[in-house]
Amino acid sequence: MEHYVGLDVSLKLTAICIVDRAGKIRREGTVHSDPEAIAAFIKSNAPHVARIGLEAGATSTWLCTELKKLGLPVICIDARHAKAVLKMQINKSDRNDAIGIARIMQCGWYKEVCVKDLDSHAVKALLASRALLVKIKRDLENQVRGLLKNLGLVIGPAKMNVFALRAAELIEDRPALAVAVAPLLSARMAIEQQIADL
Structure with a gap:
């Protein structure tokens, strides 16, 4: 039966x-x-x-x-x-x-759905993690730009390592601003390394 x-x-x-x-x-x-x-x-x-x-x-x-x-x-x-x-x-x-x-x-009244294998889900998880890290990096950059812009300091177009160098130059003689910006730049660098590792 x-x-x-x-x-x-x-x-x-x-x-x-x-x-x-x-x-x-x-x-x-x-x-x-x-x-x-x-x-x-x-x-x-x-x-x-x-x-x-x-x-x-x-x-x-x-x-x-x-x-x-x-x-x-x-x-x-x-x-x-x-x-x-x-x-x-x-x-x-x-x-x-x-x-x-x-x-x-x-x-027999059902609609079957396709179940992806575990390898497909692993790739999807990897891509989702990378996308989140890229978003966090962009958010950190926007926060740094916003903090500097309030004081009339503009980073301008900056890609890759130029962003961190330009931001470091702008806060060099401003210790009060460096306290707020330096941790964001350190976090950005760590996130950038994780993105590279992925």
């Missing part, structure tokens, strides 16, 4: 519901949101699992990847599409969401 499984995942716990081909609930439970624990529950209670569904979310890439490695037929479904079905339930809870997702798997 085929079984269909719905997972409602949160950071700590995952509600699991197993239904049969007719949509009758065969087993329910809650386990830690760990692929091994989820796989153990499913394998012991649904030996003939046809489909396992979970909504797309923050941890869905990791869970899908790990559950597939453990040999389970997991499908990541569009969260907006699932929400349209799940909001028809009277009581909104993790347990009821797991039941709803299991029934979505059973009747």
Whole structure:
């Protein structure tokens, strides 16, 4: 007999519901949101699992990847599409969401989303980190320009190391201003090094 499984995942716990081909609930439970624990529950209670569904979310890439490695037929479904079905339930809870997702798997009324592999996410994280560092560097430069401009000191167009040299020249004989600007220039230099390392 085929079984269909719905997972409602949160950071700590995952509600699991197993239904049969007719949509009758065969087993329910809650386990830690760990692929091994989820796989153990499913394998012991649904030996003939046809489909396992979970909504797309923050941890869905990791869970899908790990559950597939453990040999389970997991499908990541569009969260907006699932929400349209799940909001028809009277009581909104993790347990009821797991039941709803299991029934979505059973009747086949779902929209599968593509789950990128972990390497793609690693590259995306690298690019996001670099973009943030570039923004921080630009913000530091704009802050330095603003502090100097208030006193009529203009750095002007300056790229790369010219910016730091020009700013250092302008604050050289102004110790009160140097106290505010020098830490920003040091932070900018450290950020610049991190960008180069990336």
